[in-house]
Amino acid sequence: GEEVAQTPKHLVRGEGQKAKLYCAPIKGHSYVFWYQQVLKNEFKFLISFQNENVFDETGMPKERFSAKCLPNSPCSLEIQATKLEDSAVYFCASSPARGSYNEQFFGPGTRLTVL
Amino acid sequence: AQTVTQSQPEMSVQEAETVTLSCTYDTSESDYYLFWYKQPPSRQMILVIRQEAYKQQNATENRFSVNFQKAAKSFSLKISDSQLGDAAMYFCAYAMEYGNKLVFGAGTILRVKS
Numbered sequence: 732g733e734e735v736a737q738t739p740k741h742l743v744r745g746e747g748q749k750a751k752l753y754c755a756p757i758k759g760h761s762y763v764f765w766y767q768q769v770l771k772n773e774f775k776f777l778i779s780f781q782n783e784n785v786f787d788e789t790g791m792p793k794e795r796f797s798a799k800c801l802p803n804s805p806c807s808l809e810i811q812a813t814k815l816e817d818s819a820v821y822f823c824a825s826s827p828a829r830g831s832y833n834e835q836f837f838g839p840g841t842r843l844t845v846l
Numbered sequence: 847a848q849t850v851t852q853s854q855p856e857m858s859v860q861e862a863e864t865v866t867l868s869c870t871y872d873t874s875e876s877d878y879y880l881f882w883y884k885q886p887p888s889r890q891m892i893l894v895i896r897q898e899a900y901k902q903q904n905a906t907e908n909r910f911s912v913n914f915q916k917a918a919k920s921f922s923l924k925i926s927d928s929q930l931g932d933a934a935m936y937f938c939a940y941a942m943e944y945g946n947k948l949v950f951g952a953g954t955i956l957r958v959k960s
Contacts, residue, residue: 762946768889772935774950787947820889831879831941832898835948837891 733757735825735838738805743844744813752841753805756825762786763806764824764835765798774822780806781829813845848873850940852951859928860959866913867923867954869938875899877943880914880921885953886934894936897921925956933958 736755744750756763765777776790780800791798795813800806810817820842824835849872859865871880882894897905897914904912909929913922925932938951 764947766948772953774937774939774948776947776949779947790947822891824891826946829944829946831943831946834893834896835946840889 735823735836736805737821737823737838737841739841740839741842741844743846745846746815747812750810750813750817750843750845752808752821752823752843754808754823754825754838755805756823757827757836760825760827760836762826762829762833762835763800764826765806765808766822766824768820768822768840770818777808777821810843813843815845818843818845848875848878848940848942848949850938850949850951852938852954854954855952856955856957858957858959859925859932861928861930863928864924864926865928865956867925867936867938867956869921869923869951871919871921871938871940873919873940873942875942879941879943880912881939881941881948882910882912882921882923883937883939883950884932884934885937891937895923928958930958930960932956 738753763780767775778788778791779786795811798808820840822840823838826833878899880897884892895907909926935953939948
């Protein structure tokens with residue numbers, strides 16, 4: 732597609748439950764990024780992929796968070812045992828190639844609310 | 847680690863006037879990119895303008911222009927002829943040349959008065 736698609740739009744989970752978010756990058760884009768925007772509007776980089784390979788995971792919390800980009804499937808971000816502090820909007824972005832010259836196209840985000 | 851600072855939490859401008867949003871950053875890299883993103887209430891992130899650090903010429907995109915001062919590590923955004931549709935949160939962001947990941951500032955809320 733011509734836009735980054737993210738599902739679901741909203742996700743509500745009780746504390747301790749699992750949350751799984753999906754991202755379909757723009758067709759032909761080989762780089763995928765996940766960012767977390769917390770309620771104070773701060774953006775935090777989580778992880779990036781080059782095709783199905785992890786490219787940079789320096790922002791990924793060591794526990795509870797995992798992500799995958801498998802061939803012919805949407806990318807996913809999974810949070811095990813959610814905590815109140817995981818409440819945020821999670822953005823996925825895709826880019827056609829390596830090199831920061833290439834624009835990152837953002838999806839509409841998934842709002843995760845942990846109760 | 848690279849950091850981006852936006853010291854203005856909120857700015858206001860009268861319609862048709864000009865406003866400048868400030869951004870400073872810290873890096874030891876010589877090659878990098880700087881960006882301004884707009885986030886309206888819909889939360890959709892929209893790239894407004896980008897600047898390559900190796901280019902001395904300031905980037906411009908229609909009513910949007912930047913003042914890039916590499917030595918001072920400053921990257922401000924000027925919006926001319928402000929329109930009601932410019933009201934949004936604006937984020938300054940940095941990326942290393944091949945690092946790809948964006949490092950964002952805290953954002954500046956821009957309000958446009960009619």
